[in-house]
Amino acid sequence: MRRYFARKLLIYALTFVVAVTVNWMIPRFMPGDPVAAMVARARVSQPEAVDAMRAYYNNLFGFDEPVWQQYLHFWGALLQGDFGLSIWVFPKPVADVLLDALPYTLGLMIPAVLLSWFVGNWAGALAARRKVLDNTVLPAGYLLTAMPYMWIAVILAWALGSKAGWFPISGGYSLDIQPNWSVDFAVDLLQHWVLPFLSLFLVALGGWAIGMRNMIIYELESDYSSYLSALGAPQRLIRRYAFRNAVLPQITGLALQLGVLVAGALVTEIVFAYPGLGSLILAAIQNQDFFLLQGAFLFIVIGVLIANFLIDIVYVVVDPRTRTGMAGGQS
Amino acid sequence: MGTGFRGRRIAATLAVIALAATACTGGGSSAGGPGGKGGGALPRNETLYTTGTQWGPPANYNPLHNWDHATGTKGLVYETLFHFDPNEGKLTPWLAESGSWTGDKTYELKLRPGITWSDGKPLTAKDVAYSYGLGKIEASSFHTLWSWLSDAKAVDATTVRFTFEQARYQEWDYTLYGQPVVPEHIWSKRSEKEILDGVNDKPVGSGAYTLKSHTQDRVVWQRRDDWWGVKALSMKPAPRYIVDVSNPSNEVVIGQLGQGQLDLSNNFLPGASSLIKSKKVVSYYDKPPYMLSANTAWLVPNTTRKPMNDAAFRRALADSVDVGKIVKGVYGELVKPADPTGLLPQWNQFVDQDLVAREGFAFDTAKAKQTLADAGYKDTDGDGLVENKDGSKISLKLAVPTGWTDWMEAAKVIASSAKAAGIGITTEFPDANALNEQRSKGNFDLVVNNERQLSNTPWTYYEYMFQLPVQKQQNTVNFGRYENKEAWKLVQELGGVRTDDTEGMKKVISRIQEIQLKEMPVIPLWYNGLWAQSTTGSWTNWPSDAAGAPKYAPALWRNWLEMGGFEALTQLKPAK
Numbered sequence: 001m002r003r004y005f006a007r008k009l010l011i012y013a014l015t016f017v018v019a020v021t022v023n024w025m026i027p028r029f030m031p032g033d034p035v036a037a038m039v040a041r042a043r044v045s046q047p048e049a050v051d052a053m054r055a056y057y058n059n060l061f062g063f064d065e066p067v068w069q070q071y072l073h074f075w076g077a078l079l080q081g082d083f084g085l086s087i088w089v090f091p092k093p094v095a096d097v098l099l100d101a102l103p104y105t106l107g108l109m110i111p112a113v114l115l116s117w118f119v120g121n122w123a124g125a126l127a128a129r130r131k132v133l134d135n136t137v138l139p140a141g142y143l144l145t146a147m148p149y150m151w152i153a154v155i156l157a158w159a160l161g162s163k164a165g166w167f168p169i170s171g172g173y174s175l176d177i178q179p180n181w182s183v184d185f186a187v188d189l190l191q192h193w194v195l196p197f198l199s200l201f202l203v204a205l206g207g208w209a210i211g212m213r214n215m216i217i218y219e220l221e222s223d224y225s226s227y228l229s230a231l232g233a234p235q236r237l238i239r240r241y242a243f244r245n246a247v248l249p250q251i252t253g254l255a256l257q258l259g260v261l262v263a264g265a266l267v268t269e270i271v272f273a274y275p276g277l278g279s280l281i282l283a284a285i286q287n288q289d290f291f292l293l294q295g296a297f298l299f300i301v302i303g304v305l306i307a308n309f310l311i312d313i314v315y316v317v318v319d320p321r322t323r324t325g326m327a328g329g330q331s
Numbered sequence: 332m333g334t335g336f337r338g339r340r341i342a343a344t345l346a347v348i349a350l351a352a353t354a355c356t357g358g359g360s361s362a363g364g365p366g367g368k369g370g371g372a373l374p375r376n377e378t379l380y381t382t383g384t385q386w387g388p389p390a391n392y393n394p395l396h397n398w399d400h401a402t403g404t405k406g407l408v409y410e411t412l413f414h415f416d417p418n419e420g421k422l423t424p425w426l427a428e429s430g431s432w433t434g435d436k437t438y439e440l441k442l443r444p445g446i447t448w449s450d451g452k453p454l455t456a457k458d459v460a461y462s463y464g465l466g467k468i469e470a471s472s473f474h475t476l477w478s479w480l481s482d483a484k485a486v487d488a489t490t491v492r493f494t495f496e497q498a499r500y501q502e503w504d505y506t507l508y509g510q511p512v513v514p515e516h517i518w519s520k521r522s523e524k525e526i527l528d529g530v531n532d533k534p535v536g537s538g539a540y541t542l543k544s545h546t547q548d549r550v551v552w553q554r555r556d557d558w559w560g561v562k563a564l565s566m567k568p569a570p571r572y573i574v575d576v577s578n579p580s581n582e583v584v585i586g587q588l589g590q591g592q593l594d595l596s597n598n599f600l601p602g603a604s605s606l607i608k609s610k611k612v613v614s615y616y617d618k619p620p621y622m623l624s625a626n627t628a629w630l631v632p633n634t635t636r637k638p639m640n641d642a643a644f645r646r647a648l649a650d651s652v653d654v655g656k657i658v659k660g661v662y663g664e665l666v667k668p669a670d671p672t673g674l675l676p677q678w679n680q681f682v683d684q685d686l687v688a689r690e691g692f693a694f695d696t697a698k699a700k701q702t703l704a705d706a707g708y709k710d711t712d713g714d715g716l717v718e719n720k721d722g723s724k725i726s727l728k729l730a731v732p733t734g735w736t737d738w739m740e741a742a743k744v745i746a747s748s749a750k751a752a753g754i755g756i757t758t759e760f761p762d763a764n765a766l767n768e769q770r771s772k773g774n775f776d777l778v779v780n781n782e783r784q785l786s787n788t789p790w791t792y793y794e795y796m797f798q799l800p801v802q803k804q805q806n807t808v809n810f811g812r813y814e815n816k817e818a819w820k821l822v823q824e825l826g827g828v829r830t831d832d833t834e835g836m837k838k839v840i841s842r843i844q845e846i847q848l849k850e851m852p853v854i855p856l857w858y859n860g861l862w863a864q865s866t867t868g869s870w871t872n873w874p875s876d877a878a879g880a881p882k883y884a885p886a887l888w889r890n891w892l893e894m895g896g897f898e899a900l901t902q903l904k905p906a907k
Contacts, residue, residue: 033768036768036771036804037764037767037768039806049472049474049475050802050804050806052469052470052474053470053472055470056469056470056527057470060524060528086390088387088390089387089388089389089390090390090391090396090399090528091390091391091528091529091530092388092390092391092530097388100388100546100547101547162586169583169586170579170580170583170586170587171548171579171583172547172548174592175380175549175574175576175587175592175593176372176373176375176378176380176574176592177372177373178372178373178544178546178551179546184372273579273580273583275547275548283386283387286762286763286764287387287764288764
């Protein structure tokens with residue numbers, strides 16, 4: 001048990017170091033010059049003023065040090081939770097910009113991913129048992145999973161927002177309300193949350209349902225199922241075994257989904273102008289805000305690692321093969 | 332999240348996750364007045380919702396960060412000594428009561444007595460001298476002011492004396508309504524870094540509004556009822572609250588205007604003319620061009636590359652562009668074709684009409700072809716496009732930023748009409764930032780640009796056209812790297828003409844225009860509008876050309892609050 005986790009943690013630590021290093025390298029060795037962009041935005045044209053400003057901002061962002069020093073500083077700052085200053089929202093620290101947006105993304109994605117997973121697995125498992133259900137769930141699932149996020153988002157916005165007028169179609173909360181602790185605000189927040197949530201939920205749902213259905217059918221046709229039914233075991237027992245085996249790949253899938261939480265919401269957030277990390281990433285790219293982009297990617301990396309770690313723990317619980325692997329001490 | 336965030340951060344995160352990302356700085360006091368939803372909702376009948384100037388979260392409230400501070404920082408909170416009235420073409424006293432040149436190189440300024448900062452302390456001449464003195468910091472964005480200004484001194488509580496190295500009258504007037512005044516008793520305690528780049532999120536200003544709160548996508552300004560202007564100017568901005576929302580997308584803005592959630596949008600909306608015709612929104616004119624003119628869009632040729640280094644070729648190019656097609660086809664007549672000199676309608680008196688009649692250009696494909704032929708550009712390989720004089724192919728790239736749909740369409744029109752005259756131009760649409768970089772380094776053939784806005788003097792336009800010396804990086808002016816010492820000398824001469832000497836200005840400008848029309852360093856295309864679409868559900872009496880309506884420019888764009896934008900706010904009336 002301990003060895004298993006120690007090895008896992010070591011792998012995660014290595015992954016993290018490599019990811020951070022690559023993350024640090026990309027903007028620094030990419031074409032484009034954030035300081036030049038900054039000075040250009042300040043609309044300064046006289047040469048001596050431009051040089052003074054350039055020197056000042058190079059110093060501020062630490063571009064005037066040797067590269068190895070920049071790298072070490074980057075790590076030092078990172079471990080203190082300091083991601084540097086944003087250029088686009090200058091001079092706000094990147095961490096603050098990201099933390100402002102994080103709740104929106106998490107509030108959108110975590111329910112969408114988990115609910116679609118549970119509902120999808122349940123629907124898929126049912127479909128594998130009943131012909132009637134199979135004939136509806138399967139086509140519906142294929143239809144949903146084949147839909148592009150943005151397309152379903154636009155359709156929903158048009159149907160439930162513009163036409164029916166049930167839900168607002170943009171923003172995190174209304175223009176005429178300020179965030180505060182009140183029922184009014186909570187309701188407003190929820191109304192704005194429904195459409196982006198639905199678009200994510202529906203698309204993911206189809207994939208899970210189809211995956212589960214196919215896995216269950218596969219398991220029910222495997223040797224151990226045939227053996228069990230030959231022994232005369234009740235169908236319910238067989239199905240329970242099949243379900244437990246079928247759910248393992250689904251859990252792996254969930255881990256991957258949870259990991260890329262942020263990226264998944266990108267398009268949806270842009271369609272609904274939802275103020276989460278996805279919108280920020282787009283803005284950071286458009287405005288050459290290296291530091292913000294770096295911070296966002298780090299968030300994603302950290303998210304992927306945490307999600308994977310959680311899944312590792314869950315695996316120990318649900319997959320007996322992992323446990324025997326630990327006890328046996330081999331592999 | 333557990334990677335050693337500081338405690339402050341964790342606390343912040345928890346607070347944030349608990350209930351949506353907010354950064355309430357207003358202490359969460361809510362004003363549930365009449366018409367409000369209670370619980371933090373602002374009363375609709377006292378609140379003005381604006382958008383179109385902010386494209387991201389409000390970044391800072393630092394008036395010296397004029398290029399990216401939150402909308403309204405300068406204008407609503409921090410004020411300038413004068414405002415500029417484009418209709419009259421005159422500076423109007425604001426914080427200053429009056430100002431005059433007491434010698435060739437001294438300017439004396441009288442402040443209004445009894446102005447207070449929002450913290451109750453008096454605003455004196457020392458604050459003014461201090462604010463202008465901040466330009467002495469090398470990395471400050473207005474450091475160049477001090478290459479021709481030598482001293483700013485408070486003589487007594489309400490008098491400031493400025494002494495000049497070199498009197499640039501035109502530029503000085505421009506500075507007087509552009510440079511914000513900040514309180515010395517607060518700013519002098521700050522480090523240089525904080526002065527230049529501080530967030531300044533508790534701004535203490537002299538203006539009619541204070542910062543109430545801000546979140547990721549909006550800023551809320553609250554009116555100061557003890558603002559000095561109520562007495563001294565008999566002005567009072569109508570909205571108790573102004574909420575400026577950062578622009579999510581055009582579609583969303585159109586939707587919000589339709590639902591009456593937004594009162595004023597200051598961004599370009601494709602199809603605005605149909606919204607105006609169907610009475611969904613109002614604008615300055617109810618017929619074309621619907622909007623006031625704000626700046627000129629220029630076609631900028633890179634004069635360091637051939638054949639753009641040849642004035643005859645540039646003139647032919649100017650003649651070849653079908654601007655009428657752009658105005659009608661691309662903009663639905665939301666813009667006006669530019670005068671051959673490029674000077675905005677507000678500067679009409681400075682256009683030398685005789686000269687334009689003689690030397691001006693207009694869309695004329697035949698004439699463009701003739702000019703090319705006369706200058707020795709021939710089509711030697713029979714593909715319908717002329718070649719360089721040395722026989723090499725002419726194939727120019729016209730670059731405009733991707734996503735700027737109106738400009739992209741305009742670029743296509745320019746390319747096709749140039750082709751009709753025998754000039755080979757193709758369009759390309761790089762990312763805006765990449766384009767800026769190429770432009771400043773001189774790595775381009777042709778771009779469209781509208782960097783310079785309306786101002787108190789055409790001098791700003793001529794600086795844009797002719798400024799020398801050309802540097803490695805051209806950030807804001809003379810992107811085409813056009814070098815003409817005589818023209819630049821004339822521009823400097825114009826800078827030294829007093830701003831009340833209209834005749835003297837006209838004389839110099841006429842000589843500049845003569846060079847301009849012969850040389851065509853940049854080609855004027857059309858006047859971009861001062862985009863402003865308003866709804867009347869909550870606020871009425873928007874500026875328009877109708878009789879009895881206010882004539883101010885209804886805009887919150889940077890530097891426009893001093894050019895009528897603020898005055899427009901004082902004229903609004905709540906809808907009954």
